[in-house]
Amino acid sequence: MTLKVELVSPTQRVWSGEAESVSARTIEGDIGILTDHTALFAVLVDGQVSIKGADGTTTEFGVSGGFLSVANNRVSILTESVN
Amino acid sequence: MGAQLRIYRRRMRSVKATKKITKAMELISASRIVKAQQRVAASTPYANELTRAVSAVATYSSVDHPLTTESVNPKRAAVLIISADRGMAGAYSNNAIKEGEQLVALLRERGLETKSYLVGRKAVSYYKFRNREISGQWTGFSDNPTYEDAREVADALIEAFVLDAQVDPNGVDEIHIIFTEFKSMLTQNAMAKRMLPLEVVESDTPAPAGFLQMYEFEPNAEVVLDALLPRYIQARVFNAMLQSAASEHAARRRAMKSATDNADDLIKSLTRLANAARQAEITQEISEIVGGADALASASAGSE
Numbered sequence: 001m002t003l004k005v006e007l008v009s010p011t012q013r014v015w016s017g018e019a020e021s022v023s024a025r026t027i028e029g030d031i032g033i034l035t036d037h038t039a040l041f042a043v044l045v046d047g048q049v050s051i052k053g054a055d056g057t058t059t060e061f062g063v064s065g066g067f068l069s070v071a072n073n074r075v076s077i078l079t080e081s082v083n
Numbered sequence: 084m085g086a087q088l089r090i091y092r093r094r095m096r097s098v099k100a101t102k103k104i105t106k107a108m109e110l111i112s113a114s115r116i117v118k119a120q121q122r123v124a125a126s127t128p129y130a131n132e133l134t135r136a137v138s139a140v141a142t143y144s145s146v147d148h149p150l151t152t153e154s155v156n157p158k159r160a161a162v163l164i165i166s167a168d169r170g171m172a173g174a175y176s177n178n179a180i181k182e183g184e185q186l187v188a189l190l191r192e193r194g195l196e197t198k199s200y201l202v203g204r205k206a207v208s209y210y211k212f213r214n215r216e217i218s219g220q221w222t223g224f225s226d227n228p229t230y231e232d233a234r235e236v237a238d239a240l241i242e243a244f245v246l247d248a249q250v251d252p253n254g255v256d257e258i259h260i261i262f263t264e265f266k267s268m269l270t271q272n273a274m275a276k277r278m279l280p281l282e283v284v285e286s287d288t289p290a291p292a293g294f295l296q297m298y299e300f301e302p303n304a305e306v307v308l309d310a311l312l313p314r315y316i317q318a319r320v321f322n323a324m325l326q327s328a329a330s331e332h333a334a335r336r337r338a339m340k341s342a343t344d345n346a347d348d349l350i351k352s353l354t355r356l357a358n359a360a361r362q363a364e365i366t367q368e369i370s371e372i373v374g375g376a377d378a379l380a381s382a383s384a385g386s387e
Contacts, residue, residue, distance in 0.1 A: 008129040010230045010321055011122070027302050041140060042301035043310045067311065069136050071298070076132045080230070080314070 001035045002054045007061060007077045014061065014082050018054040022075050024068050025049075031068070039071040049077055085364045091357035095350055102346035105339045108171060112336035115226070116268065119329035123265065126325055130318045137315050139298055140307055141281060148308045149245065153280045157256035158248045159196045161218070161240055162186060163320070165262040165327040166203035168225040175263065175334035176205035178273040179327075183261045186275045190259075198243065198255055202236060202324070218243070218253075226328050233321035240320075241313050244279055258316070262323035263330035269337075271330035278319055279312075 005022055007015040023032040025047035033040075044066040052058045066079030141151055164183040166176040183206075187197050198218040201207050203225040210217050219239045224232045246254030258279040264272045300307045 006128065006132065008132055010126055010129045010233075010318060012125045013128045027306070031301075039298045040301060041136065041298045041307055043307055065310075067136060067307075067314075069132075069139070069298075071139075076136075078129060078132050078136070078314070 001073065003033065003035055003073050003075050005051055005075045005077070007049065007051070007079070007082070009079055009082050015051060015059060019051045019075070020054055020056075021052045022068075022077070023050050024063075024077065026068065033068075033070055033075055035073055037070050037073075040069065042068045044068055044077070044079065049079075085360065088357055088360040088364060091353055091360055095353045095357065098346050098349050098353065102343055102350070105342040105346060109336055109339035109343055112332045112339060116329060116332040116336060119227075119325065119332050120265070123322070123325045123329055126318075126322055130322045133311075133315050133318050137281070137311055140300070140304065140311060148305065148312070151281050151308070151312075154248070154256040156249075157193075157195055159198060159255045160190050160257040160259060161198045161200055161243055161255040162190070163200040163236065163240060163258065163260045164202065164206045165260070165323055166201070166206035166209075166225065167331045168204040168222055170205065171338060172331055172335035173338035175271075175331055175338075176203065176209075179261055179263055180206055180209050182273040182275055186259055186261060190257075195257070200236070200240060225324075226331055228321070228324035228328055230317075230321055233324055234317050236324075237313065237317040237320040240278075241316055260320065260323055262327045263334075265326045265329040265333065268333055271333055278316055 002018040002020060003022065005015065005017060005019040006013065021032060021034050023030060024042075024044055025031075026042040026044055028042075031042065044063060046064050047062070048060055049063050050058055050060045062083045063077070063079040064081050064083075066077060069076050069078075162183060164179055166179045170176070183199075187199075190197050199210060199215065200219040201210060201217055202221045204222045207217065207220045207222060219236070221232065221236055240258050243253055243255045244258055248254035248256045257277060259275055259277050261273065261275045264274050266272060
């Protein structure tokens with residue numbers, strides 16, 4: 001069982017695919033998402049988002065604000081800019 | 084060369100020069116449509132995700148957020164019109180402006196005042212010429228808008244929206260947008276939509292079963308909505324601008340194509356006329372020579 005993750009910015013889809021876990025920094029602190037996480041909607045602050053892909057590789061993105069939504073093993077991260 | 088023939092040749096030269104320009108513009112627009120379409124496609128995932136998120140939050144939180152609740156007694160509405168910076172695109176800008184006029188008339192009927200926010204030089208000059216008040220104007224990026232441009236426009240709208248329209252003359256209760264939907268290379272529609280307060284959240288496909296469920300909000304639904312809705316408006320404005328840009332290129336390509344075709348027709352008929360004029364000239368010269376020779380022959384025959 002894996003997570004379906006999408007990291008999108010207004011101008012492009014930055015990353016999408018299957019992942020084991022996702023971690024990000026929300027307003028309230030760092031959060032890690034594994035499979036079967038409860039439905040969640042969080043506001044992100046500037047910081048790192050790291051996605052551990054199903055193949056075991058970890059990719060890190062610097063995001064400037066945004067949102068994280070989780071539902072039914074589907075994670076979408078919306079951010080205004082990625083660097 | 085006879086006078087008539089010279090005039091025809093001159094007109095042909097000028098039509099040919101115009102044709103070169105229109106042909107070049109047609110090709111440029113054709114190549115830019117593809118790029119513009121790709122940009123629309125690239126911005127779609129973000130817009131979709133955001134729409135999904137907004138509908139989830141709006142449906143599954145009981146917060147009375149100013150951005151989602153309709154004013155009981157709306158007083159003023161903002162109308163954002165997206166038009167082109169340059170002409171040569173047929174009726175593209177005109178269609179958007181006319182759609183805007185209709186919407187304004189409709190809003191007035193409901194007893195609302197309107198405030199105009201204009202994108203693109205064409206709409207701005209239309210309003211300026213009629214001495215209408217413009218609450219906000221942005222020009223210079225209609226054919227290639229960036230997200231920053233969209234954010235600037237959206238922020239001005241949101242700023243007016245959060246003011247209390249009942250007391251502040253700059254405040255608005257509703258935000259409408261007029262843009263040109265890019266359906267295909269051949270079809271583009273100017274259309275009006277209400278952005279705020281949220282109307283129906285559009286989605287092409289019904290949400291998959293079980294998708295909308297109780298969400299946990301972090302830190303809480305109110306903060307999430309506060310952060311989400313401005314982004315949502317920005318994304319909507321950005322998407323509208325990109326679609327309008329694609330439509331603008333398509334409209335320009337079509338207009339320039341028909342201009343090129345017309346130039347071709349004109350050149351063809353001018354060539355025919357010029358040929359006839361040339362032939363008439365030659366015929367006349369021959370008959371003059373023959374006539375002259377005849378006169379000479381009969382003159383010399385008489386003297387002998």
